[in-house]
Amino acid sequence: MELWYTQPQTDNIRFSIKVKEELFSGKSPYQQINIFDSDEMGRFLIIDGIVMLTSKDEFIYHDMIVHVPMATNPDVKKVLVIGGGDGGTVRELTRYAGIEKIDMVEIDRMVVEACQKYLPLTASKLNDKRVQLHFENGMEFVRRSKEKYDLIIVDSTDPIGPGEGLFTMEFYKCCFNLLSEDGILVNQCESPFYEKNAKEMRKAVKKIKSLFPISKVYQYNMPTYPSGHWLFGFASKKYDPIKDFKPEKWEALGLETKYYNTDVHIGSFMLPTYVRKMVENPE
Amino acid sequence: MELWYTQPQTDNIRFSIKVKEELFSGKSPYQQINIFDSDEMGRFLIIDGIVMLTSKDEFIYHDMIVHVPMATNPDVKKVLVIGGGDGGTVRELTRYAGIEKIDMVEIDRMVVEACQKYLPLTASKLNDKRVQLHFENGMEFVRRSKEKYDLIIVDSTDPIGPGEGLFTMEFYKCCFNLLSEDGILVNQCESPFYEKNAKEMRKAVKKIKSLFPISKVYQYNMPTYPSGHWLFGFASKKYDPIKDFKPEKWEALGLETKYYNTDVHIGSFMLPTYVRKMVENPE
Structure with missing residues (x-):
């Protein structure tokens, strides 16, 4: 017997991974969660039918969501992570000795528990002393919180289902208010290639640009996401990720990374022309 | 009825495009050629079951295979293209008024004729006055030729079937000998991500590094190729693609491009760490 997981990346494009076995299947109040094992991609997490991470390429996503803002401002002390239930973002953050506190707000406890059991590669640092887990709606957390953070990372699913609120103007406004004077916001920002992803990307960029003095988009290659060309938004009150970037300061930390480096x-x-145009005119 | 084209990108990964209709199917002495039409990717060319190009993303491949070497040395006058039967590489080359002669060596006349009929988007410039088509084996052409070229572009299939000879030491040596003193070689160089592609990439890089004083690899995002993370090799006798790059010289040409720009x-x-390591130690 052959077992294949298939994701319709658009109505007309499908991506499939041959499965060795299903390790977990659960329906939480929020979403359907599956974890499979495979020869090609190792263990992988599916939420509502969509690839969230695979063991083989998660290093790319987590390197880029964490090390780009941290290398821009290595003095970050307090971090808020919204989403990121698999723990990969927290894992990379805990490598910085200078970080004193990480609040992680994940709506779905089942995601965290399943990943702790079946994806220790990403979830193993969720018990770091500096990490506080909050199982609640990210939107409600940022609306209520009175803390100040140096960095907010929105490690969300697509803007469908529980991730939808994390793409709204109100959410970005609350993030702005929770950031310190030199705070940075990084958000999962979809892709420029397929129309559906590009539309969501443009909407998010338009909102964030209207709020932050510095708003950019950066790219990385994510093999298991649609088109493989994926983006993060970088918004900031003070630091420009290029003009204020001091490579030697990050390199002095001595962190080993498989994807990120100060050239990357x-x-x-450095965005392709068609992506640059979308970001400059996100209407 | 639904018709889907499916490519096994590895033994365990499949990529599928929903097909509107088949436009062409032919078996040449060298390979099986199919052209389909689709809603998502427009018309697309399949050789021996593998995606060669789709109308939606071919601009990325052709921008990067042509404009990177041409912007490194905008004074290129004589170009040799090996492979590239779809005509996209020649199309981009013909946009440079300074190019005086383009020899294109394609083993398979059926590919060219099918693309001229069904993919005019890429094949339309093959009748440019400066272009001379040679329907023969690329290996034999470079072994025999006494010309000198400023640029050789190896726009080949994977190193299986008729493309195999274009990944050999003898082929690269012949290219070296055909290049002028400031000549540049660009070659389709597979991908770092899946093991099978990475192995071929390392083998090609190792051979080219042993011959050329300057040998680098550059990357681009190609949604319909396995993993989406694809590479070209850049080898040169004189020009470094970064140190000798004069962006303003290329910008003065006023060419409009959808993917390439002087930042890209x-x-x-700027390669990810794991790719950089493969290129530095291709053993």
Whole structure:
């Protein structure tokens, strides 16, 4: 017997991974969660039918969501992570000795528990002393919180289902208010290639640009996401990720990374012309 | 009825495009050629079951295979293209008024004729006055030729079937000998991500590095190729694609491009750490 997981990346494009076995299947109050094992991609997490991460390429996503803002401002002390239930973002953050506190707000406890059991590769640092887990709606958390953060990372699903609120103007406004005077916001920002993803990307960019003095988009290659060309938004009150970037400061930390390096940092902001145009005119 | 084209990108990964209709199917002495039409990717060319190009993303491949070397040395006058039967590489080359002669060597006349009929988007410039088509084996052409070229572009299929000879030491040596003193070689160089592609990439890089004083690899995002993370090799006798790059010289030409720009040029050489390591130690 052959078992294949298939994701319709658009109505007309399908991506499939041959499965060795299903390790977990659960329906939480929020979403359908599956974890499979495979020869090609190792263990992988599916939420509502969509690839969230695979063991083989998650290093790319987590390197880029964490090290780009942290290398822009290595003095970050307090971090808020919205989403990121698999723990990969927190894992990379905990490598910085200078970070004192990480609040992680994940709506779905089942995601975290399933990943702790079946994806220890990403979830193993969720018990770091500096990490506080909050199982609640990210929108409600940022509306209520009175903390100040140096960095907010929105490690969300697509803007469908529980992730939808994390793409709204109100959410970005609350993030702005929770950020310190030199705070940075990084958000999962979809892709420029397929129309459906590009539309969501443009909507998010338009909102964030209207709020932050510095708003950019950076790219990376994510093999298991539709088209493989994926983006993060970088918004900031003070630091420009290129002009204020001091590669030697990050390199002095001695962190080993498989995807990120200080050249990739710079190159990731060098967008193809068609993407640059979308970001400049996101209407 | 639904018709889907499916490519096994590895033994365990499949990529599928929903097909509107088949426009062409032919078996040449060298390979099986199919052209389909689709809603998502427009018309697309399949050779021996593998995506060669789709109308939606071919601009990325052709921008990067042509404009990176041409922007490194905008004074190129004589070009040799090996492969590239779809005509996209020649199309981009013909936009440079300074190019005086383009020899294109394609083993398979049926590919060219099918593309001229069904893919005029890429094949329309093959009748440019400066272009001379040679329907023969690329290996034999470079072994025999006594010309000198400023640029050789190896726009080949994977190193299986008729493309195999274009990944050999003898082929690269012949290319070296055909290049002028400031000549540049660009070659389709597979991908770092899936093991099978990465192995071929390392083998090609190792051979080319042993011959050329300057040998680099640059990357681009190609949604319909396995993993979407694809590479070209850049080898040269004189010009470094970064140190000798004069963006303003290329910009003065006023060419409009959808993917390439002078920032992307620089960023494309900024490789992720794991790719950099493969290129530095291709054993």
